Amino acid sequence: MKATAPTRRANTSPKLSVGLLALGLLALLPALAFAKKSDREQPMNYDAKYTEAFNAPNTISTLKGNVKVTQGTMVLTGDVAKIYLDADQQIARVVVTGNPAHIQQLDEANNLVQGDAQTLDYDNLNGIAVLTTNAVVRQQGRGEFHGDKLTYNTDTSLITGESGGEGMVHGVILPKPKPGAAPVKPATPPATTPAGKPEGN
Secondary structure, three states: OEEEEOEOOOOOOOOOOOOOOOHHHHHHHHHOOOEOHHHHHOOEEEEOOEEEOOOOOOOEEEEEEEEEEEEOOEEEEEEEEEEEEOOOOOEEEEEEEEEEEEEEEEEOOOOEEEEEEEEEEEEOOOOEEEEEEEEEEEEOOOEEEEEEEEEEEOOOOOEEEEOOOOOOOEEEEOOOOOOOOOOOOOOOOOOEOOOOOEOOO
16 A cells, blocks of 8 residues: 655754763764755655555554655655654654664765664654664764664754663764775674673673
């Protein structure tokens, strides 16, 4: 099944805490590009094996099976999605679960940003994706970030992260490649025990 619904973005800037992400990651921000502005004006489409959909104020539509939600270059995929319409029948929020739930979007420089987690809560009004449980966000040519919870602002490219218990947020910031050099790939972070210590220690 495929459907299209109108969308609207809030005029106010979201308030985000710096969280527990290392301050070194903030130095990356001036080099990041914003998400494609044209995505905001595009309709939101979805496909799924099953849908229980409403086009009425303050309703929640449920999608199940091979879910795919798109808006311009932004793509959300997963096993189950819930789409929340606000009082004006605009899409306010999309919550996707899966193994993993996935989001991707191009920035203005056509670099791909991707995120994976068990649960992905996308605030469509403010352009903020909250990834929870086994969360990872990868920015093409820039680096990647891992944590129990990562919050990605598609308007500003700000990523904040936190980990539960004694675990750690892990981040990799890639050096700017030299002309003609092969791009550097981030190393896979070491596996950790529940206490957040590398295995074998």
